[in-house]
Amino acid sequence: MTRAILRRVGAGVLVLWAAATAAYLALLAAPGDTVDAIIGDGADSPLIRSQIIQEWHLDRPAVVQYVDFLARAVQGDLGRSYLLQRPVAEVIGGQLGPTLQLAATAAGFGIVLALVLAVVARRPWVRRLSSTTELVLVSTPPFLIGIVLLSLFSFRLGWFPVSGAQGAAALVLPAITMGLPIAGTLAQVLRDGLDRALDEPFAVTARARGLRESAVLVRHALKHALLPTVTMLGWSFGVLIGGTVIIEQVFGRPGLGQVTVQAVNASDLPVVLAVVILAAAVFVVVNTLTDLAYLVIDPRLRRS
Amino acid sequence: MINVEDLRVTFHLPRRTVEAVRGVSFTVEPGECVAIVGESGSGKSVTARSLVGLAGPGARVDATRLEVDGQDARRFAPRDWRRLRGGFAGLVLQDALVSLDPLRTVGAEIGEVLRVHGQGSRLSRTKQVHRLLTEVHVPEPERRAKQYPHQLSGGLRQRALIASALAGGPKLLIADEPTTALDATVQAQILTLLAERRAAGETLLLISHDLAVVSRLADRILVMKDGRLVESGPSRVLLTGADHPYTRELIAAATGRRRARTAQPGPEPVVIAEAAALRKVYGDRTVVRDVGLSIRHGEIVGLVGESGSGKTTVAQLLFGLVEPTSGSVTFEGARFSGVPERARRPLRRKLQFIAQDPLSAFDPRWTVRRIVAEALPRGATVTPLLERVGLGEDVLDRYPRQLSGGQRQRVAIARALAPRPSLIICDEPVSALDVSVQAQVLDLLAEIRERDGTALLFISHDLGVIRDLADRVLVMHDGRVVEEGDVAAVFDRPGHEYTRKLLDAVPKLEVPA
Incomplete structure (x- = not known):
């Protein structure tokens, strides 16, 4: 068990290292001088140039530069934005909060809605209806959902603010916008998993003990259906992070998405x-959490 | 206790309706052991499950009388059924690995029955679980209760499943193929356990495809075929003087028969395949230890052993799917182990394989025609080969799913025969088949050897099948060949203690006095 956990955590560290190295190599491969690449569209002066050379150790051998970059990254020092004249950690740190808040709320909303759709709505016709709705949700681009929600609930009804990140009310529409497609995907996977589990012999055994159908569902089938759902959830988290870039634009929210768009535009x-x-x-x-959740859910995976 | 008249169960599926049970009547008296015997699709399981309202989704149950525990079950609401399940009747299914929830501990599964029926506090339920496990002879109940089904051996698992069915103190125990997934020695233990329950006054309803399994326990036997009762009566009467030809067929299958052999191996039989001092180690586990065997032209060699004995690994080593840790395999005079696959490839046609479940060994999107044609030399026609294995042209354009189990295995045999092999390795080729179909497939394999002189390595846990078909037998235990010799000699005068144990464990058709 401990070995299985260590192996997964180790693999995670390896991926992080690879990502950092790839990013570093991208910097080296940027056209022109490395100093030019780091300055981007920012102000250029001999003083700034010497600062950059000093910060990135550009006067030292390549190996030292690389190791120093890794060492600083491990300590959370991600360098300095010469465009914004602030440390990068500060730039990102200030915007991380709203994005995490949005992602967590969207994920939470998606999970709850998926559970309701898949577990509660099980009568044949309700099922057909919710299944169709899910399909529509999954296939609609999120920004479209966002625009529809905005024009209905903000412009017409005035229930929620049009933009910004002030208070919980501002979180509602963006979270729903991002949560709906996740709910659609999760509900489909969850329902399929439940149907399969309810067909298994152990479900027959459970019924033969006098359990109600709802108890068979919650106490037995749900755990089995969670396995594929957790995988899906991990994947949708990635989608969430990517999705914030668009959703923060649509709803005029501050956040990581905005920072990314600005930095790319200004070559920062x-x-x-x-x-x-x-x-x-x-x-x-x-992904590490997903793998560990697997170990928690399924004892058969705990071997070796 | 149970009184059923004219029971009919129909499944309304999206595209068709299936009449699984077509008018069955029977009774079960308190303290009695009744067995329903039949092959897959006979409706025996559906009949038994209808008694606890679990015939299955989409099932419509009709009967002129359906009395369970003195009540008319035809008017039961779901909550009436729930009160009955676990309390009045406990259900034991085939394979505890999937019939117990694999994500929950054995103790939680057994305790659930007590919880549902509101018996005791959490603490007293734990004690009850330990008592129940002790009752079905599970050693170290405290430790076992905390384990998951996959951590238990097949026998302990099945005992735990029985304990969970007994937990509610049911008057009736319904056991649906309770020993089918088990090795012979474990099967014998579970049957002993059931006999013990019966002696203690428990009423049993046994469902099985194997007459020999139920003959020891049942007071009365009902034989089902195609949803109807073909014959029923006290075991003694039924087993000694069966009227219906189908019952006689089942009896013949359970007693086993010896196939007459005409073609003897020639005076100087050519050795086709030889393995010497085979050893296979996985991690710190040695699964095959010092196994040597040789197979001659036209010979059928049986390889017997229980699950985990290493027989499948031996087959994989011979087949060149797995490299031995040490030792060597020779096939048709050439080195077959420790050489690159490129060197083996020209010989591959001469060595074929038949798996237990051909459904997973075929591409589900290929028709029979394409499956067999792929193995034939270019331009050769499929039809004569299918005729050889007793199949008509009507199956040519069907997909594996659309065939019966027996037909599928015939297609697998046709495919194996297509490249004219000198040796076919068969891994449990009839274990998934009904007994009457088993006999036909075994006949076919025997005939192929007679006509083509194809040698067979026949791997099975079923001693009866080996006795039927093989010339020589190797008994494996713990990765070793513990005994080897002529089939008649080994079966009549087993030399090794393990072989004796194995032979004793085989359920024999016992006619009660």
Whole structure:
């Protein structure tokens, strides 16, 4: 068990290292001088140039530069944005909060809605209806859902603010926008898993003990259906992170998506690199958690 | 206790309706052991499950009388059924690995019955679970209760499943193929356990495809075929003087018969395949230890052993799917182990394989025509080969799913025969088949050897099948060949203690006095 956990965590660290290295190599491969690449569209002066050379150790051998970059990244020092004249960690750190808040709320909403759709709505006609709705949700681009929600609930009814991140009310529409497709996907996987589990012999045994159908569903089938659902959830977290770029634009919310768009537009390479590494870190954490959740759910996987 | 008249169960599926049970009447008296025997699709399981309202989704159950525990079950609401399940009747299914929830501990599964029927506090339920496990002879009940089904051996698992069915203190125990997934020695233990329950006054309803399994226990036997009762009566009467030809067929299958052999191996039989001092180690587990065997032209060699004995690994080593840790395999005079696959490939046609479940050995999107044609030399026609294995042209354009189990295995045999092999390795080729179909497939294999002189390595856990078909037998236990010799000699005068144990464990058709 401990070995299985260690192996998964080790694999995660390996992926992070690879992502950081790839980002670093991308910096080296950028056209022109490395110093030019780091300055981007920012102000250019001999003083700034010497600062950059000093910060990135560009006067030292390549190996030292690389090792120093890794060492700083491990300590959370992601360099300095010369465009914004602030440390990158500060730039990202300030915007991480709203994005995480949005992603967590969207995921939470998606999970709850998926559970309701798959577990509660099991009568044949309700099922057909919810299954069709899910399909529509999954195939609609999120920004379209966002625009529809905005024009209905903000412009027409005025229930929620049109933009910004002030208070819980501002979170509702963006979270629903991002959560709906996740709910659609999760519900489909969950329902399929439940149907399969309810057909298994152990479900017959459970019924033969005098359990109600709802108890067979919750106490037995749900855990089996969770296995594929957890995989899907890990995947949708990746989609969430990517999705914030668009959704934050639509709803005019501050956040990581906005930072990324601005940094790319202004060729602020230190910030872009940091976003890449951060995105990789999120993926690694989520995937490691998914793997560990597997071990918790299924005792058969705990061997070796 | 149970009184059923004219029971009919119909399944309304999206595209068709299936009449699984067509008018069955029987009774079960308290303290009695009644067995329903039949092959797959006979409706025996559906009949038994209808008694607890679990015939299955989409099932419509009709009867002129359906009395369970003195109540008319035809008007039962779901909650009436639930009260009956676990309380009045416990259900034991075939394979505890999938019939117990694999994600929950054995103790939780057994305790669930007590919880549902509101018996005792959490603490007293734990004690009850331990008592129940002790009752079905599971050693170290405290430790076992905390384990998951996959951590238990097949026998212990099945005992735990029985304990969970007994937990509610049911008057009736319904056991649906309770020993089918088990090795012979374990099967014998479970049958002993059931006999013990019966002696203690428990009423049993046994469902099985194997007359020999139920003959020891049952007071009365009902024989079902195609949803109807073909014959029923006290075991003694039925087993000694069966009227219906189908019952006689089942009896013949259970007693086994010896096939007459005409073609003897020639005076100097050519050795086709030889294995010497085979050893296979996985990690720190040695699964095959010092196994040597040789197969001659036209010979049928049986390889017997229980699950985990290493017989399948031996087959994989001979087949060149797995490299031995040490030792060597020779096939048709050439080195077959420790050489690159390129060197083996020209010989591959001469060595064929038949798996237990051909459904997973065929591409489900290929028709029979394509499956067999792929193995034939270019331009050769499929029809004569299908005729050889007793199949008509009507199956040519069907998909594997659309064939019966027996037909599928015939297609697998046709495919194996197509490249004119000198040796076919058969891994449990009839274990998934009904007994009457088993006999036909075994006849076919025997005939192929007679006509073509194809040698067979026949792997099975079923001693009866080996006795029927093989010339020589190797008994494997713990990765070793513990005994080897002529089939008649080994079966009549087993030299090794393990062989004796194995032979004793085989359920024999016992006619009660």
